[in-house]
Amino acid sequence: MSNFDRSGAGSRFVMPRRTLLKGGSALGLSSLISAPFINRLSAQESHPLAGQSIDMNILGIAGWVPSSLGVQMSPLFADYVKEKYGYGVSFNFQEAPFADLFQKAATSLATRSQEFNIIISDSQWLGALAKPGWILKLNDIIAQNKNLQLEWYSQTVVDTYMTYPDGTKEIWGLPQEGDVEALYIRKDWLEDPKEVEAFQAKYGKPLPKTFEDFEELTMDEFEKIAEFFTRPDEQVWGFAQQYSRVYDFATCAFNNFLWSRGGETWDPKDGRIEGVLNTPENAKSLEEFKRWIKYCPPGATNVGIAEGIDVFTQGKVFSTIQWAAVGSAMITKELEGKVLVVPPPKHGTGESAKRIYSMGGQPWVINAFNDEKKMRVAIDFMNWWYLPETAVEFAKRGGNPCDKVTLSRDDFNDINPWNRTYKFMLEDGRSRDFWHDPKYSEMLSVQQEGYSSFVTGQSTDAQAVMDYIACQQQQILSDSGTSTIAPSDMCATTSL
Numbered sequence: 001m002s003n004f005d006r007s008g009a010g011s012r013f014v015m016p017r018r019t020l021l022k023g024g025s026a027l028g029l030s031s032l033i034s035a036p037f038i039n040r041l042s043a044q045e046s047h048p049l050a051g052q053s054i055d056m057n058i059l060g061i062a063g064w065v066p067s068s069l070g071v072q073m074s075p076l077f078a079d080y081v082k083e084k085y086g087y088g089v090s091f092n093f094q095e096a097p098f099a100d101l102f103q104k105a106a107t108s109l110a111t112r113s114q115e116f117n118i119i120i121s122d123s124q125w126l127g128a129l130a131k132p133g134w135i136l137k138l139n140d141i142i143a144q145n146k147n148l149q150l151e152w153y154s155q156t157v158v159d160t161y162m163t164y165p166d167g168t169k170e171i172w173g174l175p176q177e178g179d180v181e182a183l184y185i186r187k188d189w190l191e192d193p194k195e196v197e198a199f200q201a202k203y204g205k206p207l208p209k210t211f212e213d214f215e216e217l218t219m220d221e222f223e224k225i226a227e228f229f230t231r232p233d234e235q236v237w238g239f240a241q242q243y244s245r246v247y248d249f250a251t252c253a254f255n256n257f258l259w260s261r262g263g264e265t266w267d268p269k270d271g272r273i274e275g276v277l278n279t280p281e282n283a284k285s286l287e288e289f290k291r292w293i294k295y296c297p298p299g300a301t302n303v304g305i306a307e308g309i310d311v312f313t314q315g316k317v318f319s320t321i322q323w324a325a326v327g328s329a330m331i332t333k334e335l336e337g338k339v340l341v342v343p344p345p346k347h348g349t350g351e352s353a354k355r356i357y358s359m360g361g362q363p364w365v366i367n368a369f370n371d372e373k374k375m376r377v378a379i380d381f382m383n384w385w386y387l388p389e390t391a392v393e394f395a396k397r398g399g400n401p402c403d404k405v406t407l408s409r410d411d412f413n414d415i416n417p418w419n420r421t422y423k424f425m426l427e428d429g430r431s432r433d434f435w436h437d438p439k440y441s442e443m444l445s446v447q448q449e450g451y452s453s454f455v456t457g458q459s460t461d462a463q464a465v466m467d468y469i470a471c472q473q474q475q476i477l478s479d480s481g482t483s484t485i486a487p488s489d490m491c492a493t494t495s496l
Contacts, residue, residue, distance in 0.1 A: 047085035054089045054377050059105055059116035062095040066177035066325050066362065067120050069399045070385075076393070077384050081377075089377055098122065099247045102441065109134035112369045118378050120176050121365045124248075124444075126164040127436040129365060130172045136366040136375075138162075138171045147383040148174070151404045153426055160433040161363040161402070166268050173363025174382060175402040179325040180425035181256065181357040182418055183214065186318050187340040189229065199228055211420060214342035218353050222345040226295040229318035239295040240311050240320040244304035245452035248444055252358040253321065254451055255434065257285045259356035260347035265434055266473075271483025274491070278470035283463040290455045290462075301456045323360045324425075327418035328398040341418040343425060357425060359433040361400070395419075402426075439480050446472040450496060459496045468494045 044050065058074070060067035074091045081087055094116065096104040102125050108115040109129070121129060129135045142148045152158055152175070159166065161175040189195055190207055199207045203224050208214055226238030242249040258265065263282040266273045293300045297316050299307075305322070309329050312320045321344050322330060331339045346353040364385070366378045384390055391401040395415050400422055406412065413420040425431050435443060450469040453459040471491030477483040 044086040045084055047087060049373060049376060050086035052087050052373070054087065054373055055092065056089055056117050056374060056377055056381075057092045057094065057115060058118045058120070059094045059096075059101070060120040061101055061122075061362070062097045064098070064325075065328060066179070066399055067095070069394060069397050070120065070176055070364075073390070073394065073397070074381075076390075077381055080384055081380055085380070102128065105129070106134070109367065109369070114367060114369055114371065114374060117367050117370050117374045118381065119365050119367065120362050121173060122362055123160050123173070123359065123433055124436055124440045126172050126363070126365070127438040128440055130164050130170075131438045134368055135172055136368045136370075138174065138366070139169070141379060141382075142171060145379065145383055147386050150386055153178075153402055153404045153407045153423070154428045156359065156426060156428050156431055156433075157402045160359045161361060164436045166436055173365050174386075175361065176364045176385075177325055177361050178400040178402040178422070178426060179323050179360030179362075180422055180431045181252075181321055181344055181360070182324045182327075182421045182425065183342050183344040184312060184320050184322050184330050185214075185340040185342060186315075186338060188338040189318055190340065195228075199225075202228065211340075211342050214340075214345075215424070217345045218349060219345045219347050220349065223295075226292075226319065230295045235316065236318070237295060237297045237311075237316060238318050239292060240297065240300070240303055240308050240317045241292065242303055242305065242308060242321075243293070243296075243301045243452075243455050244307070245448050246304050248448070249304040250451040250455065251434070251444060251447050252360070254286065254289045255432075256321070256344065256355075256357045257289045257347065258282055259432060260354055261285045261288075268435070270485060271477045272474075272485050273477065273483075274470045274474045274485070274488060276470075277473070278463070278466035280463065283466045286451070286454060286462040286466060289451075293455065301452070321357075324400060324418045324422045325360060327416055331417055339417065341421045343421055343430075355430060357431050359431045361402075437477070437480075437482055439476050439482065442476050443473050446476070453496045464494070465496060467491075468496050 058071060060071060071091070071093050078089045078091070081089060102122070105116060105119050105121070106128070110132070119135070130137070157175060157178065161173050162171045164170060164172050190209060196207055207225065208217055229236060229238035242253040244250060255265065261281065263279065263285055264276050266276050296303070297311055303311070305326060308320050308322050309326060311317050312322070312330055313332050313335065327341065344355060344357055346355045348354060364382065366375070370378060386403065388405060391403060391406040395401055395406065395412065398416060401407065407423055413423070437443065447469050450465045454462060454465045459465050467490070471487045471494045474483070474485060474487045474491070478486045
């Protein structure tokens with residue numbers, strides 16, 4: 001999702017921006033862990049690594065809070081296995097921004113290197129990592145380890161973070177961080193008596209106030225609120241969302257419009273894109289996506305995750321669609337109690353209105369070239385990560401677990417301000433990931449180019465932009481053998 005920090009590889013994860021540093025206290029990043037967290041056993045269990053010390057390497061996402069949480073919790077694993085199994089383990093960490101992480105991992109794995117024993121992958125990379133045999137297929141591992149035989153909160157979790165090819169039961173990843181899109185609202189603005197009175201007078205209806213109110217809100221209704229709070233003369237705007245060409249920012253934001261308005265990006269059964277992505281209806285959705293810039297602050301087309309955090313925490317916008325994973329950065333100490341996190345609006349009207357938003361989040365994947373010792377430690381780590389006490393600790397630090405037991409706890413909604421919305425959007429049918437195809441990066445590059453060209457005004461014909469993307473992507477899948485469908489003759493004349 002993001003590249004908060006572009007400093008490249010390092011020995012540890014950093015909180016790259018002032019906003020993240022301010023959000024640190026909300027994460028509970030204290031080293032004080034409750035006493036029952038580590039199981040105290042009267043005797044160590046027999047283990048083939050007993051008495052040995054193993055060095056492990058994890059590759060994760062630079063400046064991304066959920067990655068840093070997984071890394072910061074690893075010493076707890078070291079204490080756990082020392083107590084339970086009698087072996088020592090130390091961890092070294094490497095990192096790269098989202099836009100660079102796949103290449104960093106692929107360059108190493110292509111040489112069959114053990115440089116990175118465990119990797120925090122983006123969900124869309126599963127195919128590109130699995131097809132060459134670089135990561136470990138996990139079906140047998142799960143069958144042999146009861147701790148990994150979890151009931152996940154929804155099928156969406158399995159489809160997003162675990163399986164490739166799509167629709168199969170081949171498992172290559174396990175959820176490290178679940179993530180969904182949420183609408184962050186300035187609650188203090190929403191409840192200001194003067195604003196409440198002024199909105200009622202202007203629109204003849206009250207401002208929504210509760211989770212339930214926003215659950216039923218449509219984009220048409222929300223637009224009145226965005227319009228109401230857009231006051232350029234006061235340097236305040238009603239809304240922000242991601243339009244940036246960096247990585248997948250514009251794609252994830254636009255897919256919210258495309259899917260929620262009834263569109264599809266492709267047919268995964270035969271790899272057809274042309275005629276599916278570039279429909280007139282999807283072109284109209286692209287126009288609608290761009291139209292919302294009128295409620296956004298200047299520089300909207302450059303807004304990614306970090307910039308979205310900035311404009312919200314600096315008080316420049318009333319609302320923004322943002323990832324649940326960065327909730328702790330969005331709700332700084334100064335904003336505690338002043339932010340409401342709710343489901344993003346539905347598109348359409350009446351009973352036909354619906355919301356289907358982009359999935360975020362990352363799975364753990366295991367290097368297939370690990371030697372026997374490192375492979376055993378990696379599997380022990382996964383078994384520990386999914387212990388109930390580990391999952392709860394992760395949540396208390398600001399992370400988003402995906403197992404049903406943890407998310408069904410009576411106190412889960414109260415652990416973080418975004419947890420209720422996270423669960424709501426994680427339900428099947430409300431969020432969706434896009435292709436896991438090995439050609440993901442090439443497909444994404446074309447898409448980002450096209451969407452960015454349109455929202456910045458370099459291209460003015462939405463239909464022509466959708467035609468260009470569909471033709472280019474169809475050619476990519478045809479060349480790779482994913483699809484037997486070749487681009488049509490029309491594609492010979494398409495351009496941005």
